[in-house]
Amino acid sequence: MTNQTANLADAIGPELPYLRRYARALTGSQRTGDHYAAATLEALLGDAGLFDRSQSPKVALFKVFHGIWSSTGAPVETSSIDSNLEQQVQKRLSALTPNSREALLLHTVESLPLDSVANVMDIPRDEAKELVEIARREMADAHSGKVMIIEDEAIISMDLEGIVSEMGHKVTGIAKTHKAAVKLGHSEVPDLILADIQLADNSSGIDAVNELLTDLGQRPVIFITAFPERLLTGERPEPAFLISKPYNEEQVRSAVSQALFFASTETLTV
Numbered sequence: 001m002t003n004q005t006a007n008l009a010d011a012i013g014p015e016l017p018y019l020r021r022y023a024r025a026l027t028g029s030q031r032t033g034d035h036y037a038a039a040t041l042e043a044l045l046g047d048a049g050l051f052d053r054s055q056s057p058k059v060a061l062f063k064v065f066h067g068i069w070s071s072t073g074a075p076v077e078t079s080s081i082d083s084n085l086e087q088q089v090q091k092r093l094s095a096l097t098p099n100s101r102e103a104l105l106l107h108t109v110e111s112l113p114l115d116s117v118a119n120v121m122d123i124p125r126d127e128a129k130e131l132v133e134i135a136r137r138e139m140a141d142a143h144s145g146k147v148m149i150i151e152d153e154a155i156i157s158m159d160l161e162g163i164v165s166e167m168g169h170k171v172t173g174i175a176k177t178h179k180a181a182v183k184l185g186h187s188e189v190p191d192l193i194l195a196d197i198q199l200a201d202n203s204s205g206i207d208a209v210n211e212l213l214t215d216l217g218q219r220p221v222i223f224i225t226a227f228p229e230r231l232l233t234g235e236r237p238e239p240a241f242l243i244s245k246p247y248n249e250e251q252v253r254s255a256v257s258q259a260l261f262f263a264s265t266e267t268l269t270v
Contacts, residue, residue: 011057017232024240034234040065062120097134104135108250139257144168145191152176152200163252178203185212193221220259
């Protein structure tokens with residue numbers, strides 16, 4: 001390994017989990033998102049000059065990703081979605097303003113300031129700002145659904161319930177343990193699951209979600225965790241949608257809106 005390659009690896013290593021998160025949210029799939037993250041690394045290994053060292057490592061890395069993403073037509077994963085829902089997904093995506101989802105995710109879920117969003121997308125700052133505002137309006141018009149919350153901290157679960165309800169979705173209930181989550185999921189089948197990983201009785205939110213997906217069929221899941229990098233390694237089945245604790249309202253809104261575009265998630269292992 002040359003010194004240049006080693007220095008590049010040191011610069012981008014800490015940012016890779018977040019590139020995977022962003023890529024998965026854009027595509028709705030761990031498989032497709034990780035494919036584009038890997039393609040970004042391959043491009044950098046082939047030409048280190050693509051990495052703009054005048055920018056922060058995260059901005060420089062995401063900018064290379066966007067060059068690849070844009071050149072391939074910004075695809076989403078629909079191979080595991082039934083034909084009727086696939087048509088709905090594609091119809092909704094085609095109705096959105098181009099590049100608005102990207103700008104919104106960069107600004108909210110990835111917490112990049114507008115100047116950095118503009119640099120990543122290679123557009124003027126004013127255009128980046130407008131795209132974020134457009135995305136917020138378009139997402140506000142999204143179809144409502146039934147959302148189940150698996151969270152053992154009362155303050156957080158109440159906050160999530162309030163955010164989701166204000167978005168126009170129905171909260172089917174809140175579960176604090178694996179057993180309670182499975183019971184709740186069977187009593188009213190959700191369209192989306194918001195889940196913490198570590199639950200009140202030391203049971204696993206991941207195990208609860210896997211059992212529900214086995215019983216109820218595939219549906220989007222958003223995991224909320226204080227340790228996102230543990231579920232963004234790319235080494236095993238991992239979530240397509242993930243937000244970090246502590247979160248803010250915009251992150252939750254963006255993740256929920258993105259997740260409801262898609263109807264599949266991979267089951268997870270730990």
